[in-house]
Amino acid sequence: MNFDKLDEKGAAPTLVVFLLFVLISTSLVINHLRTTEQSAVSSIQMANASDTTRATLNSINSELEEALRKSATAAMYDVGMGGGTIGEVEEKTKEYMNNRIEKGWDYSNLDTNIPQIGNGGNSSIKFIEKPDGSLLIRLRLEDSEIKHILGPTAYGTYIQVDLFPRFRRIESIAKQIDDDLEDTENLEKLEKSYNENYKYEGIKVEIEPDNLIVRDMYAGRRVIV
Amino acid sequence: MDIKGKIVWRLLFGIVMAALLIGILITYTYTQRQFAEEEEAQNLADDLSKTAFSAIDRQERSLDLPIKVGDSQYRLEVAKDQNEFQIEILDSEGENKKFRSTAGVDLENIGGVPDPGEKIYFRGDGEKVFYSENSIESLPSDDDGDGIEYDYPENFYEKNKNNPEETTGLIYAYFYVRDRVEGDANIEGYKWTNPNKLLVNVSGETYTVEWKNKEGEFSRKEITNISENGSPPEGGFEEPNYSIKEAYESGYIYSPTEAKSNIMRRTWEDSEGNIVELSNINFEDDITAARITTDVSNFSSWRLEFEDHTFYHGTMPWRHNDSDPGFLLYSIDDLEVV
Numbered sequence: 001m002n003f004d005k006l007d008e009k010g011a012a013p014t015l016v017v018f019l020l021f022v023l024i025s026t027s028l029v030i031n032h033l034r035t036t037e038q039s040a041v042s043s044i045q046m047a048n049a050s051d052t053t054r055a056t057l058n059s060i061n062s063e064l065e066e067a068l069r070k071s072a073t074a075a076m077y078d079v080g081m082g083g084g085t086i087g088e089v090e091e092k093t094k095e096y097m098n099n100r101i102e103k104g105w106d107y108s109n110l111d112t113n114i115p116q117i118g119n120g121g122n123s124s125i126k127f128i129e130k131p132d133g134s135l136l137i138r139l140r141l142e143d144s145e146i147k148h149i150l151g152p153t154a155y156g157t158y159i160q161v162d163l164f165p166r167f168r169r170i171e172s173i174a175k176q177i178d179d180d181l182e183d184t185e186n187l188e189k190l191e192k193s194y195n196e197n198y199k200y201e202g203i204k205v206e207i208e209p210d211n212l213i214v215r216d217m218y219a220g221r222r223v224i225v
Numbered sequence: 226m227d228i229k230g231k232i233v234w235r236l237l238f239g240i241v242m243a244a245l246l247i248g249i250l251i252t253y254t255y256t257q258r259q260f261a262e263e264e265e266a267q268n269l270a271d272d273l274s275k276t277a278f279s280a281i282d283r284q285e286r287s288l289d290l291p292i293k294v295g296d297s298q299y300r301l302e303v304a305k306d307q308n309e310f311q312i313e314i315l316d317s318e319g320e321n322k323k324f325r326s327t328a329g330v331d332l333e334n335i336g337g338v339p340d341p342g343e344k345i346y347f348r349g350d351g352e353k354v355f356y357s358e359n360s361i362e363s364l365p366s367d368d369d370g371d372g373i374e375y376d377y378p379e380n381f382y383e384k385n386k387n388n389p390e391e392t393t394g395l396i397y398a399y400f401y402v403r404d405r406v407e408g409d410a411n412i413e414g415y416k417w418t419n420p421n422k423l424l425v426n427v428s429g430e431t432y433t434v435e436w437k438n439k440e441g442e443f444s445r446k447e448i449t450n451i452s453e454n455g456s457p458p459e460g461g462f463e464e465p466n467y468s469i470k471e472a473y474e475s476g477y478i479y480s481p482t483e484a485k486s487n488i489m490r491r492t493w494e495d496s497e498g499n500i501v502e503l504s505n506i507n508f509e510d511d512i513t514a515a516r517i518t519t520d521v522s523n524f525s526s527w528r529l530e531f532e533d534h535t536f537y538h539g540t541m542p543w544r545h546n547d548s549d550p551g552f553l554l555y556s557i558d559d560l561e562v563v
Contacts, residue, residue: 017234020241024248031252043322050325054307057329122279131375131476132553133545138351142279144329151267156278156329160352168545176548197521197550201543202562218491218554218562 049109050152056110057146057154064100064114065159068139071096076167086168090127093137094118097125113145114157133169137161165219173203174214181207262295263324266312269294270326273301273310273345277328277356281349285361292342301338301345303356308332330354335361375476377544381467382477385541386549389525390446390516391415391423392469394434396525396540397448397514398425399469400481402432404508412469414462426462439515442557443537447515447528477541481508484527484538487554492563493534501560504532514540517552524552534558 075092079085098116105112117123122142127135141157177194184190191207198205202218272288280286290301294314302311308331312324330349336357339345347354348361355361385392395412402410406428414426423434435450472478479487485506493501506512511530516523517537525540535557543551 014234017237017241020238020245024241024245028248039322046323046325050307050309050327054309054327057327061329129375129545130542131377131544132542140281152325152327153267153271153274154327154329155271155274156281158278158281158330166545169543172546200519200521200524200552200555201550202553 046150046152049148049150053110053146053148053152053154056105056107056112057157060105060112060114060146061157061159064097064139064157065161067100068093068097068137068159068161069163071100072135072137072161072163073165076163076165080167080170083174086127086129086171089135089167090125093127094125097139109149111145111147111149113143113147115141115143117141129168133166133172135163135167137163165216169201170203170214170216173198173205174212177205177207177212177214181212258295262297262314263322266294266299266314266322266324267326270310270312270324274326274328277310277332277347277354278330280347280354281330281351283349283351285346285348287344287346287360289344290339290341299341301341303332303334303338305332305334328354332356376471378467378472378475378477381469381472382541382544384465384467385525386547386551389523389540391465393514393516393525393540394423394436394448395425395465395469396478398427398432398434398451399473400508401451402427402430409470412465414464416458416460416462418458424458424462426457431457442535443515443517443519445515445517445528448513472541479527479538479540479542481512481527481529484540485512485529487538488529488536493556493560494563496559496561500563501534503534506531519552521550521552526552534560 072089072093074096075089078092079088094117098118101114101116105114115123117125117139122140124138124140126138126140128138130136137160139157139159139161142155144155144157146154173194177190180190181187187207187209191205194203194205194207202216204215204217206213206215269291276286276288293299294312298315300313300315302313303309304311307327308329309325309327314322314324316322331353333353333355334357335355336359338356339358343358345356346359346361347356349355381392385396395415399410399412410428412425412427413429416424418424421436421438423436425432425434430453433450433452433454434448436446437449439445439447469478473480489503493503495501506529513528515526515528515537517526526537527540529536529538537552537555537557539552539554543553
């Protein structure tokens with residue numbers, strides 16, 4: 001190649017300008033193709049991230065639901081042993097639930113923030129007495145948040161648990177027996193009389209000199225399918 | 226190359242470099258704008274799910290939807306099955322992007338989904354949250370109370386406890402008709418024409434409820450048939466001083482379906498400890514109502530006949546502070562709950 005000729009005819013600058021055009025155009029095309037591809041991949045990733053977030057919410061909700069059921073049942077048992085009230089059952093249930101919530105949840109790619117019950121914020125737990133004396137519990141954690149690192153987020157936890165044991169009915173019968181005990185010397189006869197009268201309600205009574213047990217025989221949930 | 230030629234080439238080179246810088250600047254600005262737009266879309270989706278959740282306790286909430294997200298048009302979609310709000314940014318090149326946020330409650334639409342620039346309204350009923358483009362003044366479940374309190378229907382309760390025969394007939398007729406008509410049924414009157422025949426006026430139609438005394442596991446008076454061919458009695462019907470419908474809506478009557486479910490959601494075993502499997506049954510063929518006489522008292526009950534086992538289930542929950550013993554559930558085959 002004759003470089004003198006090239007210089008004379010201005011071919012070198014032409015080549016530089018041409019090369020720059022080629023570089024810019026190529027980079028623009030590559031960038032466009034990459035962006036398009038990224039966009040498609042990003043849509044799929046976002047949909048997956050959303051599914052993961054929702055699945056995590058469902059998983060945490062299921063766990064909290066079971067925890068609430070067990071906490072409330074344990075609280076009824078604990079409080080019932082000491083002849084306590086429904087208010088004490090509520091406090092114990094909150095305490096047990098908060099112990100579980102405090103441990104938190106650990107997921108990769110997800111930040112979970114489940115607030116404790118009654119620690120300020122918008123959380124509430126309601127104990128609703130059903131006509132038969134069993135409890136319906138509604139737990140609402142408005143500030144709960146499960147956030148995927150890609151953006152999709154799930155807000156709020158709402159759980160409703162229907163408990164079988166007729167706590168208020170048992171409590172009421174126990175008080176009634178307690179009143180009767182003052183005027184009765186024959187505990188065996190009193191126990192027999194209560195068991196005969198309440199058998200159609202599924203209530204079983206055991207009266208001992210220093211112990212009174214009232215059981216709900218229909219409190220069990222389905223254990224096999 | 227002469228001086229003139231060099232100036233032309235340098236100018237051309239400068240223009241190309243300027244174009245390159247402008248290109249970079251535009252790309253940077255576009256990326257920043259796109260980033261801000263995506264953040265705005267995600268925030269809008271998050272606001273929607275937060276607002277929806279906050280409406281669960283029967284409060285109405287609303288949110289003004291912006292006309293645009295950033296500088297782009299967008300579309301709001303609600304994936305009902307997933308309780309998810311989706312903001313789709315509409316790109317002129319057709320590369321739409323979706324931003325999602327999930328509400329931790331069940332969502333149900335009772336109107337259209339609003340367009341950008343409009344308002345979206347939310348209202349919950351304690352179980353799920355309804356959304357609409359219009360203000361939600363009332364919900365179908367409003368008449369059921371707020372689901373928090375169970376009103377005590379004293380007249381019905383006392384009647385069903387102390388005179389269960391009459392209420393058993395009315396409860397049976399109510400659920401029989403309710404099962405067949407679209408909409409709700411209402412018991413307007415009743416009259417015994419003889420000890421085994423009860424005429425019931427349900428929503429203006431007369432039904433004949435036939436009874437038969439039976440012996441067996443319990444002495445009982447059982448409903449054996451119901452038909453719509455009855456004509457109003459001479460002298461008219463007697464009006465009950467209670468409402469079966471209201472008592473049911475207050476949670477003070479177990480429907481036949483609830484009675485069946487209460488039995489089936491428990492595990493039963495026989496006296497030898499074998500687990501018992503219960504077949505599925507339906508109201509019309511396998512469930513009837515009966516006034517039963519136990520060694521304690523008379524009770525109103527459902528009689529449920531599974532393939533190999535028969536149960537009696539009370540028609541109403543016994544109040545927790547009732548000082549008299551009640552009736553909930555009894556298996557005549559001595560099955561026990563595990």
